Amino acid sequence: xxxxxxxxxxxxxxxxxxxxxxxxxxxxxxxxxxxxxxxxxxxxxxxxxxxxxxxxxxxxxxxxxxxxxxxxxxxxxxxxxxxxxxxxxxxxxxxxxxxxxxxxxxxxxxxxxxxxxxxxxxxxxxxxxxxxxxxxxxxxxxxxxxxxxxxxxxxxxxxxxxxxxxxxxxxxxxxxxxxxxxxxxxxxxxxxxxxxxxxxxxxxxxxxxxxxxxxxxxxxxxxxxxxxxxxxxxxxxxxxxxxxxxxxxxxxxxxxxxxxxxxxxxxxxxxxxxxxxxxxxxxxxxxxxxxxxxxxxxxxxxxxxxxxxxxxxxxxxxxxxxxxxxxxxxxxxxxxxxxxxxxxxxxxxxxxxxxxxxxxxxxxxxxxxxxxxxxxxxx
Numbered sequence: 001x002x003x004x005x006x007x008x009x010x011x012x013x014x015x016x017x018x019x020x021x022x023x024x025x026x027x028x029x030x031x032x033x034x035x036x037x038x039x040x041x042x043x044x045x046x047x048x049x050x051x052x053x054x055x056x057x058x059x060x061x062x063x064x065x066x067x068x069x070x071x072x073x074x075x076x077x078x079x080x081x082x083x084x085x086x087x088x089x090x091x092x093x094x095x096x097x098x099x100x101x102x103x104x105x106x107x108x109x110x111x112x113x114x115x116x117x118x119x120x121x122x123x124x125x126x127x128x129x130x131x132x133x134x135x136x137x138x139x140x141x142x143x144x145x146x147x148x149x150x151x152x153x154x155x156x157x158x159x160x161x162x163x164x165x166x167x168x169x170x171x172x173x174x175x176x177x178x179x180x181x182x183x184x185x186x187x188x189x190x191x192x193x194x195x196x197x198x199x200x201x202x203x204x205x206x207x208x209x210x211x212x213x214x215x216x217x218x219x220x221x222x223x224x225x226x227x228x229x230x231x232x233x234x235x236x237x238x239x240x241x242x243x244x245x246x247x248x249x250x251x252x253x254x255x256x257x258x259x260x261x262x263x264x265x266x267x268x269x270x271x272x273x274x275x276x277x278x279x280x281x282x283x284x285x286x287x288x289x290x291x292x293x294x295x296x297x298x299x300x301x302x303x304x305x306x307x308x309x310x311x312x313x314x315x316x317x318x319x320x321x322x323x324x325x326x327x328x329x330x331x332x333x334x335x336x337x338x339x340x341x342x343x344x345x346x347x348x349x350x351x352x353x354x355x356x357x358x359x360x361x362x363x364x365x366x367x368x369x370x371x372x373x374x375x376x377x378x379x
Contacts, residue, residue: 010077010192010193010294011294013076013077014073014077014193014291014292014294015291017072017073018068018070018071018076019073019287030284030287031065031066031284032066032280032281032284033060033064033065033066033280034280034281035060035064036059036060037060038057038058038059051248051249051251052251052256052264052268060277060280061271061275061277062267062268062271062277064278064280064283065280066280066283066284066287067085067277067278067280067283069283069287070085070209070221070278070286070287070290071083071085071223073287073290074192074213074223074290075225077192077193077196077290078187078205078225079192079196079198079199080205080225080226080227080228081226081228081229081263082225082226082228082263082264083223083224084224084263084266084271085209085221085223085224085278085283086221086222086224086271086276086277087221087277087278088208088210088220088221088222088276089186089188089206089207089209090116090117090208090222092206092207092208092222093186093206093222093224094120094276095266095270095276096204096206096224096266097130098269098270098274099270100152100153100182100238101130101152101153102129102239103130104129104131105129105130105131105152106131106132106133106148106150106151107130107131107132107133107151107152107153107154107155108132108133108134108135108143108146108147108153108154108155109133109134109154109155109156110135110137110155110156110157110167111134111135111136111137112137112160112163112165113155113157113160113161114161114162114186114188117186121134121155122134132155133146133148133151137165137167137172140168140171140172140175141175143172143175144175144178147175147179151179152181152238153181153183153184153204154175154176154179154181154183154184155183155186156169156172156183156184156185156186157185157186157187158185158187158190158195159187159189159190159194159195159323159334159337159338159342159343159345160189161188161189161373162346162373163321163346164321164322164328164330164345164346164347165321165323165330166323166337166342167333168333169185169195169197169200169202169337170200170201173200173202174201176203177201180231180234180235182204183197183204184202184204184205185197185204185205185206186205186206186207186208187205188207188208188211188212188374189211189212189345189373189374190338190343191213191293193293193297193340194297194338194341194342194343195337195338198225200337202227203230204224204227204230205224205225206223207222207225208221209222209286210222210372211372211373211374212293212297212373213289213290213374214282214285214286214289214290214374215289215290215292215293215296215374215375215376216285217372217375217376217377218285218289219282219285221283221286222278224263224266226259226260226262226263228258228259228260229259230262232254232262233254238254240265241253241254241261241262242254242255245265245269247269248268253265296376297341298340298341300341300343300344301324301340301341301342301343302341304322304324304341304342304343304345304346305341308324308325308348309325312325316350316351316352317348317349317351318348318349318351319348319349320347320348321346321347321348322347323338323342323343323346324341324342324346328342330342345373366378367379
């Protein structure tokens with residue numbers, strides 16, 4: 001009896017997942033399909049595509065062959081069922097919440113987030129009738145205490161940007177499951193190389209692919225990945241998934257598409273109607289970047305540990321917040337959830353206060369002062 005082949009490791013999947021030789025030309029690398037639209041076989045084929053009765057390409061706002069390879073790759077790396085890419089990480093978050101929420105709905109979010117997400121959740125989403133309650137995640141039970149009958153999701157960064165904070169993912173997953181709501185994890189800073197939240201029970205993952213996945217400061221993008229394991233029909237909390245959609249002649253997304261129904265809804269409604277599509281060129285550069293993700297993350301972590309240890313022992317430094325240091329209150333959580341390392345984004349404070357910080361930022365030569373992380377260059 002022939003043994004089953006061993007599953008591919010993440011280093012192999014980072015290069016090959018989703019990609020195949022191009023069937024017409026034999027091109028080994030994924031081509032950039034720089035096209036807006038695709039020729040239908042006949043009128044019936046066109047109707048079937050628009051009615052979601054068959055799969056294929058219609059218009060690059062919805063689907064594109066280059067972007068499709070990236071979607072399959074990030075879903076595979078995260079251990080998910082399916083993914084949809086978008087123009088940025090913020091766009092991916094919008095797709096997730098538009099698919100989940102109705103006006104008047106609420107969700108919980110960790111307060112330890114990227115500042116742009118705090119603004120998006122706390123200000124812009126309010127204009128759409130989506131209300132976010134921010135929670136101190138240092139005690140996971142704070143999420144349970146903050147739940148309301150209108151809460152439809154919990155959102156966290158397991159490795160928070162930029163404070164070096166690590167959350168107790170397993171405990172928060174349990175709270176979300178008890179409440180029958182999905183846990184959404186922004187895994188941008190950890191990447192699937194350092195942590196796979198779906199292995200711990202997370203339901204949805206978002207990325208700013210602009211950062212470590214792309215890895216070279218060249219390409220904007222975002223991704224939304226679903227695990228395929230959340231029961232959208234339980235308790236009747238998610239009518240957008242379980243009730244007939246009038247735009248598709250009464251089709252019910254969860255009933256029709258099952259474990260990738262959320263991705264289909266996000267693509268064929270939110271992405272269709274709001275249009276934050278990823279360009280095929282950005283998808284190509286991101287695919288190329290992901291090929292070296294394991295190598296880059298190992299080096300990112302090794303460099304971060306050395307810099308953090310240096311700063312921790314420097315006379316002018318007051319404190320360092322990096323979970324890779326044994327003195328960090330998050331070190332044990334980092335060892336549990338991030339065994340390959342605690343990432344490469346962290347914060348520190350100087351004894352001289354604000355003025356000393358300004359002087360340091362304006363004196364550095366190799367590091368760049370800008371609005372990005374996850375580049376090959378030190379930022």
